[in-house]
Amino acid sequence: MSAFNLEQEKVLESWTQRYPASIMGLVEALRQVQQWHRCVTDEDEEYLAGLFAVPRSRIHEVATFFQSFTRKPTGRHRIGICRGLSCSLAGSKEMCSCLEKKLGIKEGETTADGRFSLETMECLGACDQAPALLINDELKGAATEELVAKLVEELK
Amino acid sequence: MSRPDPLLTKHFDETRLHELETFRRLGGYEGLKKALAMGREALMAEMNKSNLRGLGGAGFGAAMKWSTVIPEAKNPGPRYVVVNCDESEPGCFKDRVLVTRSPHALIEGLLIAAYAIDAQRAFIFIRGEYELQHRILQKALDEARAAGLVGEHILGSGFSCAIDLMRGAGAYISGLDTALLETMEGKKAWPRQPPPFPTAAGLMGRPTVVNNVETLSMVPHIVLRGGEWFAKLGTAKSGGTVLFSVSGHVEKPGVYEFPMGTPLREILAAAGGVKGGKRLKAVIPGGVSTPVLTADELDIPMDFEAPRAKGTFLGAGGVIVLDETADMVMVAHNIERFLAHESCGQCTPCRQGSFWHERILERGLSGGGTAQDLATLERAGENITGKVICALGDTVGVVTRALMKKFPEDFKAKFPERRG
Numbered sequence: 292m293s294a295f296n297l298e299q300e301k302v303l304e305s306w307t308q309r310y311p312a313s314i315m316g317l318v319e320a321l322r323q324v325q326q327w328h329r330c331v332t333d334e335d336e337e338y339l340a341g342l343f344a345v346p347r348s349r350i351h352e353v354a355t356f357f358q359s360f361t362r363k364p365t366g367r368h369r370i371g372i373c374r375g376l377s378c379s380l381a382g383s384k385e386m387c388s389c390l391e392k393k394l395g396i397k398e399g400e401t402t403a404d405g406r407f408s409l410e411t412m413e414c415l416g417a418c419d420q421a422p423a424l425l426i427n428d429e430l431k432g433a434a435t436e437e438l439v440a441k442l443v444e445e446l447k
Numbered sequence: 448m449s450r451p452d453p454l455l456t457k458h459f460d461e462t463r464l465h466e467l468e469t470f471r472r473l474g475g476y477e478g479l480k481k482a483l484a485m486g487r488e489a490l491m492a493e494m495n496k497s498n499l500r501g502l503g504g505a506g507f508g509a510a511m512k513w514s515t516v517i518p519e520a521k522n523p524g525p526r527y528v529v530v531n532c533d534e535s536e537p538g539c540f541k542d543r544v545l546v547t548r549s550p551h552a553l554i555e556g557l558l559i560a561a562y563a564i565d566a567q568r569a570f571i572f573i574r575g576e577y578e579l580q581h582r583i584l585q586k587a588l589d590e591a592r593a594a595g596l597v598g599e600h601i602l603g604s605g606f607s608c609a610i611d612l613m614r615g616a617g618a619y620i621s622g623l624d625t626a627l628l629e630t631m632e633g634k635k636a637w638p639r640q641p642p643p644f645p646t647a648a649g650l651m652g653r654p655t656v657v658n659n660v661e662t663l664s665m666v667p668h669i670v671l672r673g674g675e676w677f678a679k680l681g682t683a684k685s686g687g688t689v690l691f692s693v694s695g696h697v698e699k700p701g702v703y704e705f706p707m708g709t710p711l712r713e714i715l716a717a718a719g720g721v722k723g724g725k726r727l728k729a730v731i732p733g734g735v736s737t738p739v740l741t742a743d744e745l746d747i748p749m750d751f752e753a754p755r756a757k758g759t760f761l762g763a764g765g766v767i768v769l770d771e772t773a774d775m776v777m778v779a780h781n782i783e784r785f786l787a788h789e790s791c792g793q794c795t796p797c798r799q800g801s802f803w804h805e806r807i808l809e810r811g812l813s814g815g816g817t818a819q820d821l822a823t824l825e826r827a828g829e830n831i832t833g834k835v836i837c838a839l840g841d842t843v844g845v846v847t848r849a850l851m852k853k854f855p856e857d858f859k860a861k862f863p864e865r866r867g
Contacts, residue, residue, distance in 0.1 A: 310611065310631075311525065311568070311652050317633030318616050321576065343633070356635035356791075358617030359575050375537040375693040376735055376767055376781050413785055414537035415576050418694035418765070419701050428578035445767060 294334040299327060303342055306427040311380035315342055317353060321360055329364040358412070366401045367447045372394035375414030387411065389436050393443050405445070451680055453704040454668045454688050455661070455850040459548055467590040470551040476596060478667025482559045483604045485670075489688065490563055496674030498686030499759030500667070501771065503531055503659030504734065505620070505838075506685075506751040509666075512515035515646040516564045516654045528561045528569040528655040529631070530663060533615055533622035535574055536734035537785060538765025541690040542660040546573075546580040549664070556663035558601065559610045560672060564656055568609050574626055575615045583847035584612055619789040620659060623837055624657040625790070638837040659763075661690055667706045672866050677860035681707030685750035689764055693718040696770040707755070714766060725770040729854070733762025735782045736842040738849030739775070759848065775857040779847045784845050800831040804847055815863035821851065 293300060302323060306316030317339070321325050323337050331354045340347040354360045372378075388410075391397055394407050401408035417423035420432025424439075428445070431438065463469040470476070470762035484488050496511035501507040516526060530553065534542040546553060557584070560629055561569045573581050588610055593599040599607045613631060615621045625639035628650050649655025669677045669825045685707040693716050694700040698719025705714060709730060721727045727742040738759040740747070747754050753759050760827065770776065787801035804827065807820050824847055832844035851858050 294737075310613070312632070313615075314633035315631055318630060319614060322614060322616060347462060347541075352635050353633065356618065357615075360616060367572075374781075375785070376701075376731075377538060378779065379777075379781050380695055380773065382770070412576075412617075413788060414539075416534050416540045416543045416574070418538055418540050418692060418767075421694060421700070424578055430576070430579065 295327075296336050302367070303339070307342060314345065317343055317350070319352055320356075321350075323345070325360050325387045329367070329369075330361045332362075336416075347406060352366070360430070364401065364405070365407050365410075369406050369427050370407060370409050371412035371415070372398075373413070373417065373423040374411045375421075376420035378414070378421040378423055383411075383422040386424070386436075388436055390433050390443075391447065393439065396431060407443070448851075451514065451706060453544060455549065455552065455664050456702065456704045459857065460857055464549050465547070465551070465587065465617075467551060467587070467594060470549070474557055474671075475551050476667075477564075477595070478670040479555050479558050482562055482603060483602060483606060484669045487563060487565075490637065493669055493674035494563070494778060496667075497669045498678040498681060498684060499669060500685055500751055501659060502665070502689060503534075503662040503761065504536065504736070506761065507790055509658065509662055512646060513560065513563050513656055515740065516656060517646070518649065519565050522654060524653060525564060525568060526564055526566045527650050527656070528557060528559055528564065528566045529627065529650060529655055529657045529661060530569070530571040530628055531622060531624065531657055532571055532573040532577070532580070532660050533627060534577075534660070534763075535619040535622050536763050537782075538694060538734045538737060538767045539692045539763045540694075541692045541702045541764065543577060543580060544692075545660050545664055545690070546577070547583060550584050551591065552664045552667065553584075553660055553866050554591055554597065556666035557610065558597065558608055559666045560656060560658060560663055562606050565586070565605055565655070566656070568611070570611050570613055570650075571633065572615060572621075572631060574614050574621070575617050575741060576802060580613060581612060588612070598619065618791075620791045620839060623839070626837070634648075635791070636792050638839075640836045650833055660791070682748065682750045682752065683753055685761075689749070689761070691749070691764040691766050693719075693766045695731075695766075695768040696722045696773070697768040698722050705748040705749070708748040710746050711740070711749055711766070714749065715768065718766075718768075721768060721770050723770075725772070727768070727780075728771050728773055729769040729775065731765070731767040731769070734765035735767070736838070736846065737762040737765075738845060739778075739830055739853055741853050774861075775850045775854040776808060779850045780805065782846050783808055784841065786839060786846075787798065790839060790843075794835040794837075796841055797835045797843055798832040799838075799842045800827055803827060804843060808847070811858075811861035818859075818862050818864045820862050821858055823847070824851065831849040 307313040313447040357388040424431040528796040621636045626636040630636045645655045783804040787805040828844035828848045
């Protein structure tokens with residue numbers, strides 16, 4: 292049994308056709324898997340190995356190299372705190388402590404209800420809006436304790 | 448002498464600049480039109496005169512790079528242009544701003560580059576975290592395709608070029624050209640050791656030009672007003688203008704465009720000076736990979752040549768301002784931790800060395816450092832720089848030693864002589 296439904300299989304297949312060589316679609320396909328499953332599992336890797344016609348170790352190598360892909364599921368809302376130099380100077384460490392307290396988890400963990408996960412990220416390219424957060428795909432610059440409290444409240 | 452008009456940021460007060468209609472109204476795609484009309488030889492002549500340097504950090508001559516692509520006749524088959532929009536150097540955000548505000552400028556420059564090297568296919572590789580920019584580019588490409596500016600027979604000419612987007616997945620090292628190509632080929636982002644260089648064998652073994660977003664955005668200006676004009680805006684060897692991303696302890700963080708060779712002092716002034724009127728302590732001039740400067744060293748002209756006299760370089764123009772509250776051991780730790788995290792692991796001196804730099808600096812910050820550690824860092828740095836495949840490894844050894852040299856008091860305080 293596949294890790295994906297028919298619709299999802301079609302989407303993954305399309306990534307093998309998008310670029311001059313089939314394997315060039317791998318990173319995008321993994322991004323898609325991460326979005327659906329909130330992680331990349333052994334089963335996912337097996338499937339992709341078959342789809343891209345490469346040994347599973349090739350998939351595993353890419354799935355474990357890049358920070359976007361996780362082995363354990365992230366929360367529905369994946370919160371990343373930038374720890375680049377400019378954001379550090381603007382108080383990212385304090386922002387992290389604030390979020391840890393609010394969510395009741397430590398950096399690197401996911402809440403028991405699967406709602407939030409918290410991690411640090413490297414420079415997000417938002418140094419002009421330090422300190423910055425990335426929540427799933429959305430950048431939130433000039434983060435404050437108030438903004439963070441509001442987000443935690445609103446995001447289900 | 449009055450400052451010349453900016454090139455890339457000139458129309459940034461136009462809120463709809465990212466839309467094709469507005470871009471064209473302001474002269475957009477006239478450069479492409481002219482390039483197609485003038486022909487490849489004339490185009491390369493202007494590029495050669497321009498002194499346009501790679502603005503992603505390496506400063507390699509753009510025309511030089513393009514001219515090393517082996518022509519179709521000698522190497523039949525596809526050749527590619529890849530835009531490096533993997534901007535991940537801490538302190539740099541100018542590509543993010545360029546793509547957000549003016550995606551069509553990039554597309555136009557990209558098409559001209561593709562025409563120059565006879566590439567029928569081009570890619571824009573965007574760091575995975577720039578999802579908004581990804582959407583903006585998707586929209587801009589849709590507009591361009593609908594208007595016959597991208598795809599078959601561009602503007603009714605014999606030149607065809609398709610442009611595709613591809614996203615990264617959160618690795619700083621993907622921003623290095625050969626590692627970017629590895630990522631595009633569906634592999635872990637391990638830098639290659641040239642030769643061959645990408646223009647000989649790049650994406651899937653084919654001749655490939657990899658250029659930064661800002662570099663390509665400059666190209667239409669060179670075509671429209673000539674390479675000589677562009678060169679004259681800058682210094683003897685660095686032509687044109689350049690974007691500085693200014694952040695840190697500064698009043699007005701943001702992107703500022705200046706001619707090549709502008710003194711760092713002037714850039715800092717344009718950004719409003721040190722925030723809250725505090726005393727300036729240090730400035731990192733080109734992104735965290737560039738050696739730090741003291742408050743006394745601000746008269747350096749910022750181009751690819753002059754900063755070397757003070758032991759640093761322009762890099763990607765990421766200016767990070769540090770006031771009197773900044774501790775340079777903390778700064779060193781922040782940067783080495785970043786490098787250790789982002790090290791691809793391929794070369795032992797970088798993989799091990801970055802880890803130990805972080806560990807030792809952490810020890811200093813938590814009260815366990817001794818003067819012996821400074822000697823260790825010095826020796827370790829020497830054994831890493833120049834002994835690795837890529838610049839990330841080089842940086843591990845360079846950054847801390849520069850901070851130690853310029854701010855010895857900060858390091859003495861955290862790494863005291865042991866007593867007893």
